[in-house]
Amino acid sequence: xxxxxxxxxxxxxxxxxxxxxxxxxxxxxxxxxxxxxxxxxxxxxxxxxxxxxxxxxxxxxxxxxxxxxxxxxxxxxxxxxxxxxxxxxxxxxxxxxxxxxxxxxxxxxxxxxxxxxxxxxxxxxxxxxxxxxxxxxxxxxxxxxxxxxxxxxxxxxxxxxxxxxxxxxxxxxxxxxxxxxxxxxxxxxxxxxxxxxxxxxxxxxxxxxxxxxxxxxxxxxxxxxxxxxxxxxxxxxxxxxxxxxxxxxxxxxxxxxxxxxxxxxxxxxxxxxxxxxxxxxxxxxxxxxxxxxxxxxx
Numbered sequence: 359x360x361x362x363x364x365x366x367x368x369x370x371x372x373x374x375x376x377x378x379x380x381x382x383x384x385x386x387x388x389x390x391x392x393x394x395x396x397x398x399x400x401x402x403x404x405x406x407x408x409x410x411x412x413x414x415x416x417x418x419x420x421x422x423x424x425x426x427x428x429x430x431x432x433x434x435x436x437x438x439x440x441x442x443x444x445x446x447x448x449x450x451x452x453x454x455x456x457x458x459x460x461x462x463x464x465x466x467x468x469x470x471x472x473x474x475x476x477x478x479x480x481x482x483x484x485x486x487x488x489x490x491x492x493x494x495x496x497x498x499x500x501x502x503x504x505x506x507x508x509x510x511x512x513x514x515x516x517x518x519x520x521x522x523x524x525x526x527x528x529x530x531x532x533x534x535x536x537x538x539x540x541x542x543x544x545x546x547x548x549x550x551x552x553x554x555x556x557x558x559x560x561x562x563x564x565x566x567x568x569x570x571x572x573x574x575x576x577x578x579x580x581x582x583x584x585x586x587x588x589x590x591x592x593x594x595x596x597x598x599x600x601x602x603x604x605x606x607x608x609x610x611x612x613x614x615x616x617x618x619x620x621x622x623x624x625x626x627x628x629x630x631x632x633x634x635x636x637x638x639x640x641x642x643x644x645x646x647x648x649x650x651x652x653x654x655x656x
Contacts, residue, residue: 381510407526409441410592427453475515478493562595569585579616
């Protein structure tokens, strides 16, 4: 099954980009000749909201769901991580596939809802927000395109309940697009930044513990009512995570800092940089001494 992101070479995605008014011919239903074929060979990337919906349905913690049903992958080489569905042990089928169809249909991921349409999120140079286009997926095995049923992509998205999923994943997609568009300008994310990204996007239980910790409350000056809202509501916590990452990764400050804690943090950073600079100078001096040793005097 295709991912709900930019189509890749050698994929079954028709390359022509279309908008939501484009009319498609498609219907999938039990009894069609290709029933369950797409679920038998999956390659499904999950959004943070996909994970939230599925873990709540299954009654699992974030860590339990991630361990049992997913695996991480690099969105770019040595970069921030995405999460994919883990297929059945020793196979390629979805763990939730049943003879009757999807076992978690009401909470199925965005990619499954979109099929046979691919969402292509793009950000043009100079634009502040991403724009969405769509591409059609046509795989040889799929008989859904042969069903005489026509509707627009916008209507199909509403029918499949994907509008809510897209809206709640927008902040996450914007983070990825911003990282890709800035590229080397912000450098390779540090290990700590990559860990924060994974936690805030995919492990909400751990992120909740982080934002309710004493150290977080001492550093950030969130109004009590806002802090209570994000601590008590999973969706609000997820959306706050995207906002937090924009501040951490790109310096887009929207979360105020406590003055004293901010000053202490800045001083700590300054001292660390001075130590690193002194260490670097010492290494250079040592290297210079090794390259030009003093002659021994008689």
